[in-house]
Amino acid sequence: MMSAVTAGASPGATPxxxxxxxxxxxxxxxxxxxxxxxxxxWAITLVLFTLGPLxxxxxxxxxxxxxxxxxxxVGLANxxxxxxxxxxxxxxxxxxxxxxxxxxxxxxxxxxxxxILLNQRLVGTAFFRTLFFMPSLVPVVASAILWIWILHPKLxxxxxxxxxxxIQGPGWMSSxxxxxxxxxxxxxxxxxxxxxxxxxxAGLQGVPKELYEASDIDxxxxxxxxxxxxxxxxxxxxxxxxxxxxxxxxxxFNIAFIATKGGPxxxxxxxxxxxxxxxxEYYRMGYGSALAWIFALGLLVFxxxxxxxxxRWVYYAGE
Amino acid sequence: MAERVATTAYTPxxxxxxxxxxxxxxxxxxxxxxxxxxxxxIFAFPLYWAIATSLKSEPELYYYPPLFWPEGFVIGNYAEVxxxxxxxxxxxxxxLVSALTVIGVTISSVIxxxxxxxxxxxxxxxMFMLTLGTMxxxxxxxxxxxxxxxxxxxxxxxxxxxIVPHLGGTAFTIFLLRQFIMSxxxxxxxxxxxxxxxxxxxxxxxxxxxxxxxxxxxxxxTFISAWNDFMGPLIYLNKPNALTLAVGLRxxxxxxxxxxxxxxxxxxxxxxxxxxxxILFFLAQRTFVQGIVMSGIKG
Numbered sequence: 001m002m003s004a005v006t007a008g009a010s011p012g013a014t015p016x017x018x019x020x021x022x023x024x025x026x027x028x029x030x031x032x033x034x035x036x037x038x039x040x041x042w043a044i045t046l047v048l049f050t051l052g053p054l055x056x057x058x059x060x061x062x063x064x065x066x067x068x069x070x071x072x073x074v075g076l077a078n079x080x081x082x083x084x085x086x087x088x089x090x091x092x093x094x095x096x097x098x099x100x101x102x103x104x105x106x107x108x109x110x111x112x113x114x115x116i117l118l119n120q121r122l123v124g125t126a127f128f129r130t131l132f133f134m135p136s137l138v139p140v141v142a143s144a145i146l147w148i149w150i151l152h153p154k155l156x157x158x159x160x161x162x163x164x165x166x167i168q169g170p171g172w173m174s175s176x177x178x179x180x181x182x183x184x185x186x187x188x189x190x191x192x193x194x195x196x197x198x199x200x201x202a203g204l205q206g207v208p209k210e211l212y213e214a215s216d217i218d219x220x221x222x223x224x225x226x227x228x229x230x231x232x233x234x235x236x237x238x239x240x241x242x243x244x245x246x247x248x249x250x251x252x253f254n255i256a257f258i259a260t261k262g263g264p265x266x267x268x269x270x271x272x273x274x275x276x277x278x279x280x281e282y283y284r285m286g287y288g289s290a291l292a293w294i295f296a297l298g299l300l301v302f303x304x305x306x307x308x309x310x311x312r313w314v315y316y317a318g319e
Numbered sequence: 320m321a322e323r324v325a326t327t328a329y330t331p332x333x334x335x336x337x338x339x340x341x342x343x344x345x346x347x348x349x350x351x352x353x354x355x356x357x358x359x360x361i362f363a364f365p366l367y368w369a370i371a372t373s374l375k376s377e378p379e380l381y382y383y384p385p386l387f388w389p390e391g392f393v394i395g396n397y398a399e400v401x402x403x404x405x406x407x408x409x410x411x412x413x414x415l416v417s418a419l420t421v422i423g424v425t426i427s428s429v430i431x432x433x434x435x436x437x438x439x440x441x442x443x444x445x446m447f448m449l450t451l452g453t454m455x456x457x458x459x460x461x462x463x464x465x466x467x468x469x470x471x472x473x474x475x476x477x478x479x480x481x482i483v484p485h486l487g488g489t490a491f492t493i494f495l496l497r498q499f500i501m502s503x504x505x506x507x508x509x510x511x512x513x514x515x516x517x518x519x520x521x522x523x524x525x526x527x528x529x530x531x532x533x534x535x536x537x538x539x540x541t542f543i544s545a546w547n548d549f550m551g552p553l554i555y556l557n558k559p560n561a562l563t564l565a566v567g568l569r570x571x572x573x574x575x576x577x578x579x580x581x582x583x584x585x586x587x588x589x590x591x592x593x594x595x596x597x598i599l600f601f602l603a604q605r606t607f608v609q610g611i612v613m614s615g616i617k618g
Contacts, residue, residue, distance in 0.1 A: 036434075145571070
């Protein structure tokens with residue numbers, strides 16, 4: 001293929017070469033047309049439902065818009081309001097970051113441990129894989145409702161079990177100090193064994209067997225093999241999971257929206273919840289859009305930092 | 320490997336080392352099984368509790384210590400939920416949305432991934448970067464304008480806003496399938512070209528048969544996320560009969576003013592909502608893992 005392309009591109013002087021060149025360029029046009037045809041379903045929906053709305057929300061973020069009237073241009077007022085007069089913004093950003101800092105490393109490490117366990121050819125792996133994956137198969141509302149019930153301070157099984165050790169169980173979601181840790185624990189339960197674990201599992205199974213055999217011959221111990229073979233080989237998978245994990249964690253919304261409603265005393269009032277409240281409960285669509293853009297830019301900065309720093313620790317076998 | 324070599328050389332020393340190694344190996348296996356079982360219990364317990372609660376009678380909800388094994392096995396709770404609430408509507412709405420989304424996303428993602436993986440045309444790499452870029456944007460940012468758009472179109476309280484935006488595929492599924500096609504040798508396509516096949520034919524009869532595990536993976540991921548989608552239905556649907564299961568569940572949430580508890584109904588609903596995805600994953604998991612392994616997801 002490569003040689004054919006270079007032959008077509010080289011300025012061949014003979015008539016035969018010119019003829020094949022023309023035929024080749026016609027083939028290239030045909031290929032391009034088919035490429036666009038096959039791309040079109042995605043291109044259309046991307047423009048209509050992602051890129052268009054992106055621009056629209058950027059425009060709205062400079063307006064006052066309550067959905068009933070027409071948008072009124074206010075310049076940077078929404079952004080100024082977000083950073084100065086809206087007292088819920090900074091604390092909610094802080095809370096969201098605390099949540100992400102607590103959950104991302106733990107979930108990354110935990111999913112890797114689970115994937116390693118499932119990669120040991122144990123009897124019943126299929127069964128355990130389903131068990132581990134189950135929390136992420138349960139709809140968020142269902143798991144929120146389920147956890148409210150399980151962590152019920154007076155009727156729930158968890159506090160009963162804690163009581164057997166002679167300790168008074170906490171109020172979990174109904175206590176201002178415990179609400180955020182509780183939401184973090186539920187988040188961990190829901191995400192440890194999910195797609196992240198499967199992607200790690202896939203990464204582990206993609207490590208060439210020869211590398212392990214070679215290190216066996218060198219007399220490497222299990223821990224050495226993990227550090228010097230497994231970790232470098234799965235580092236691209238790690239980066240993939242890290243980036244998607246950070247994006248997912250900073251968008252934390254569901255549990256707080258359904259179970260704690262941002263409370264008690266704003267203890268679980270996350271940034272995504274703040275956006276939702278402003279936009280869809282108070283119908284401040286312009287202000288909500290400004291908050292969403294602040295959010296998006298923050299996420300982009302985070303992602304950029306991660307990608308930049310990844311050159312230091314990610315190893316691509318192909319390069 | 321190394322031990323097998325050692326056992327063939329019958330020296331007392333190596334035999335002793337063998338025994339201790341076998342001991343360590345046995346202990347290691349035991350430890351691994353213990354870990355797997357402990358994690359299994361942690362992940363499964365809440366669901367066990369949902370099933371147990373769904374079979375309790377109302378008075379049993381208030382027992383303390385809580386009942387770990389329901390006494391009455393009130394299977395009637397399920398019948399109650401199905402008949403007294405718009406469960407049938409919600410189930411139908413969820414099924415319709417999920418089925419159409421799976422069909423749309425899967426077919427479009429295959430076609431678009433083929434375009435990204437095999438064709439050369441101006442703007443391809445830019446489009447691919449844009450596609451990956453959309454994964455980095457939070458969902459909230461497009462939510463407000465799309466809500467306004469669907470409101471203008473009169474699509475609120477219909478399944479359309481939940482289906483139509485996905486009909487061209489999603490960034491993640493397109494990315495997954497593109498990586499998969501890239502791993503297939505190009506010689507296959509070229510052999511088919513020599514045989515006179517056109518592009519749709521190559522995709523349909525050469526590539527698709529080889530992509531089956533990846534396509535199944537995409538279908539399963541899409542089904543689970545469509546079935547469990549919460550944000551979309553929350554914003555676009557509010558009439559009781561138009562809801563999907565994932566938001567219909569909120570019907571049963573106890574209000575602080577409620578004197579009675581409805582947890583037994585709620586939990587039977589939780590079980591019925593979660594069951595289709597759990598069964599699907601259990602049946603598809605082998606293909607599922609294989610599909611992701613073969614696509615070789617990298618950062």
